[in-house]
Amino acid sequence: MEQLPSLDDLSLFVDVAREGGLAGAARRTGATVPTISRKMTALERQMGRKLFERGPRGYALTAEGRAVLEQLQDLKDVQARLMRSLGQPDAVRVRVTAGAWTASYLARRLAQVWDKDDPWRLEFVESTRMLDIARRDADIGIRSRRPDQPWLAGRRTSKVEFAVYAASDDVRGFVALSADGPLTPSVRWVREQHGAEIITTACEEGTLVDLAVAGVGRVVMPTFVAKDVQGLKQVGPIIPELSHDEWLVCHHEARHDPPIRAALEAVASLLTSKP
Amino acid sequence: MEQLPSLDDLSLFVDVAREGGLAGAARRTGATVPTISRKMTALERQMGRKLFERGPRGYALTAEGRAVLEQLQDLKDVQARLMRSLGQPDAVRVRVTAGAWTASYLARRLAQVWDKDDPWRLEFVESTRMLDIARRDADIGIRSRRPDQPWLAGRRTSKVEFAVYAASDDVRGFVALSADGPLTPSVRWVREQHGAEIITTACEEGTLVDLAVAGVGRVVMPTFVAKDVQGLKQVGPIIPELSHDEWLVCHHEARHDPPIRAALEAVASLLTSKP
DNA sequence: GAGTTTGATTTCAAAAATGGAACAATTGCC
DNA sequence: GGCAATTGTTCCATTTTTGAAATCAAACTC
Incomplete structure (x- = not known):
């Protein structure tokens, strides 16, 4: 047997074996008896074995046919499972890549725009790993610049502004992201302006916030995220160098993909309504 | 989607998705690009979903297409496994139903006629459970009478004779099968002739032999089996009432099934060469 | 910016698969 | 023993599927 017989023919073989004949298999599958007859003889010829x-x-199975049938048990299992699952497929997973700050903001508010019965589901993927929307590694991206690639569609959502926050006014020193990670503008700004005052570093934004709340140091973070954090107060002005627009980006063609479109609208509504 | 799409089409869908286009899938599967193009549009129509x-x-997957692809992962796994396993299928298992005595005899001598590279393998199935060769529950049967059903083919192998054995001449009493099991002629004979002398009972013939070798009692068993047992000697004459012919039986059509035929010949050669 | 490459669709004739009807073989039932 | 019922196969006309060639479209290349 140089190559695998058609899966459909193998499946049909199982039906014939189980029904014990062509007539039964015909009733079960909807094909006619002559068709199944020909298919089975062809299958035997192709496999070089007498199956019935x-x-x-x-039809009664031969010993060889029985051996083949055993091998095909899973095939029918998979088929039955697909029968059920393809009917109502899992909610489509729309992959969104966003910085940790935005991801956190989205995650907190997602319930406002998403219901568990919606036909899509957000899936946050690391934006540190370089992900390419053009290559469809992610469906939706949140970036700080208008995309210049022509095949990416972008829309502005709102302005992002950074400020310094701390548990109280008298906290000195800073907590900052470690320099191993991606050097975003805000990371660079802290190191340039307050490099000497950095008390401790962390590798995740969430940890940074926890440290700041605990009074370990001040933290530079976006205003729209800080609003959600209990126990932090703004202790400095908006940092103009770090202010930028925020762009929602997706592949040009993916915009016409209904689930992606729905997710895009939901994310956009959250981000543009940012205070 | 009222009914499951063809497994072959689903498999093809996975190929297209993995290759990222029709051209790649065409190279992989051997079908031509136009064919695959048509199949994929038909698949989308049938599933009522835009997959690409x-x-x-x-071709790039849509979000929905990706969801479907995930569901189909196993399908390809099964296909790959079948690819390997159907090539060299397991050795065919020929099911033989025999009484415990004969099964034991066959098992001991099987190596004389069977090699692990042979394309068939004997599988002993309980003969206590009523198995019907006509219904193909077993392929080969060993019986004590010529079969009277016309669709069973039978051949005589040799005469089976019973006698009383014991560890030594001075062992008194008998060990016998318990009366719960099937009442074979030899079981009935012991209970009728020596019912009062039964020391202990067992439910398996093997145990019975062990008991007899240990000197617990005498045992009624076939001469051809007793020859294999170290430590037992014949302590009585052949019991004429229990002598009978032994018939090798199989379904008339199964005789033309090469592996069954091979097994049949092997078993026959063992049984007819019985001393 | 014209030409080449890559990838998919459409067209059309040939090949293959299909289903109905006729036929054959066997079982089961009076 | 004959008749109806069940099961498969063969034959043939029809439908469907297929592949080669032509066409189309976008994207690289020089």
Whole structure:
């Protein structure tokens, strides 16, 4: 047997074996008896094995046929499972890549725009790993610049502004992201302006916030995120160098993909309504 | 989707998705690009879902397509496994139903006629459970009478004779099968002739032999089995009432099934050469 | 910016698969 | 023993599927 017989023919073989004949298999599958007859003889020819004993009361498996049937058990299992699952497929997963700050903001508010019965589901993917929307590694991206690639569609959502926050006015020193990670503008700004005052570093934004709340140091973070954090107060002005627009980006063609479109609208509504 | 799409089409869908386009899938599967193109549009129509985004560089999955692809992962696994396993299928298992005595005898001598590279393998199935060769529950049966059903083919192998054995001449009493099991002629004979002398009972013939070797009692068993047992000597004459012919039986059509035929010959050669 | 490459669709004739009807073989039933 | 019922196969006309060639479209290349 140089190559695998058609999966459909193998599946049909199982039906014939289980029904004990062509007539039963025909009733079950909807194909006609002559068709199945020809398919089974062709299958035997292709596999070079006699699979059935033809008797006047139907088909009986040969010893070889029984051995083959055993191998095909899973095939029918998979088929049955697909039958059920393809009917109502899992909610489509729309992958969104966003910085940790924005991801956190989205995650907190997602319930406002998403219901568990919606036909899509957000899936946050690391934006540190360089992900390419053009290559469809992610469906939706949140970036700080208008995309210049022509095949990406972008829309502005709102302005992002950074300020310094701390548990109280008298906290000195800063907590900052470690320099191993991606050097975003805000990371660079802290190191340039207050490099000497950095008390401790962390590798995740969430940890940074926890440290700041605990009074370990001041933290530079976006205003729209800080609003959600209990126990932090703004202790400095908006940092003009770090202010930028925020762009919602997706592949040009993906915009016409209904689930992606729905997710895009939901994310956009959250981000543009940012105070 | 009222009914499951063809497994072959689903498999093809996975190929297209993995290759990222029709051209790649065509190279992989051997079908031509137009064919695959038509099949994929038909699949989308049947499933009522847009699975791909057609771009000038090939096909890209939609979010829905990705969800479907995930569901189909196993399908390809099964297909790959079948590819390997159907090539060299397991050795065919020929099911033989025999009484415990004969099964034991066959098992001991099987190596004389069977090699692990043979394309068939004997599988002993309980003969206590009523198995019907006509219904193909077993392929080969060993019986004590010529079969009277016309669709069973039988051949005589040799005469089976019973006698009383014991560890030594001075062992008194008998060990016998318990009366719960099937009442074979030899079981009935012991209970009728020596019912009062039964020391202990067992439910398996093997245990019975062990008991007899240990000197617990005498045992009624076939001469051809007793020859294999170290430590037992014949302590009585052949019991004429229990002598009978032994018949090798199989379904008439199964005789033409090469592996069954081979097994049949092997078993027959063992049984007819019985001393 | 014209030409080449890559990838998909459409067209059309040939090949293959299909289903109905006729036929054959056997079982089961009076 | 004959008749109806069940099960498969063969034959043939029809439908469907297929592949080669032509066409189209976008994207690289020089």
